[in-house]
Amino acid sequence: MPRRKRDSARKIASEPPQNTTLTAFFQLCQTDPFAKTLLYLDVPIYYTWDKTRKIFQRRKQGMPEEGHPEIMKTNAIGRVYTVHPNNAECFYLRMLLHEIRGPTNFTDLRTIDGYICHTYREACQRLGLLENDNHWELTLQEATLTASAEQIRELFAIILTTNPSNPKQLWDSFKRNMSDDILYQIRQANPELIIEFNDDIFNETLIRLEDKCLAINNQTLVEIGMPAPQRNTFSVLNYEITKEKKLQRQ
Structure with a gap:
């Protein structure tokens, strides 16, 4: 392998994977007690996305949240990307993001009443989301x-x-x-x-x-x-x- 390609491959291997908004939400919930009370789709109401640093930051402008005067909110609407049912586990993961507050990792999304489910579908079943x-x-x-x-x-x-x-x-x-x-x-x-x-x-x-x-x-x-x-x-x-x-x- 040419030296330039070896150096590029070594650099990529040494760099941590970039945050997505979902993994950044997990990190936010690990350090911010208020974020632990939120659903994933609620985050844009109270936080802005820093595209450069790939992190969420508390809003500096807006209306204070009731009971949390230090938290600013706007009427921003969060949206979880639509997932086709053919992509089964991603589809059920998306359902859980509408139900589980303050997860700190993917395992949290599969943990229902202390039990770690094997799949996201099983977690949805335990929550009763598939009964109707x-x-x-x-x-x-x-x-x-x-x-x-x-x-x-x-x-x-x-x-x-x-x-x-x-x-x-x-x-x-x-x-x-x-x-x-x-x-x-x-x-x-x-x-x-x-x-x-x-x-x-x-x-x-x-x-x-x-x-x-x-x-x-x-x-x-x-x-x-x-x-x-x-x-x-x-x-x-x-x-x-x-x-x-x-x-x-x-």
Whole structure:
């Protein structure tokens, strides 16, 4: 190996890994008693991020926190990066960051009532976070802010394969978001008609969802607790559109 490359490799090996905002939060909780009371997403309210030093520092301006006059706060909103459920352990780690206050390391996030769980998923289970679909509701709500209908369908298909407790309720809450592109395509093809969401459009969405679930783990929607799509009814929508066009021409 050339000398320059050897020196660079030696330098990298000798340098400690750079802080991320999460590891900096752990360090903050080790030294700052107030930080120990916070969730990770609360940190930007009371601290600023020093990009050069890779550390959090207490805000010097803002409103004093009630009961802690030395602590300044603003209305800054913290956000934990969205994680796809396919990346399972990172997904459950993200859930724990919304629940565990003042962790000083990754092990703290897996420690529930003194017991160190083997995985982040196990920690979520011990906290009761997987007993209902609140985490899936939050995941889908966040997806609707930036994802396309096709991407939301893909996400929902993956969620369905994890056996949520009430998939039908999740479907009812987000079926419009998952059907936006289908409605758009039909409106583009029929600009003279007023077309809104309807059962036939939702049925086409169910067909596409079932195709994804069959590809992922060979399960039909009925097997997962979802309504069964009718494979021949999207033609009914086409028939209704054709009939309405004929009526308009008369």
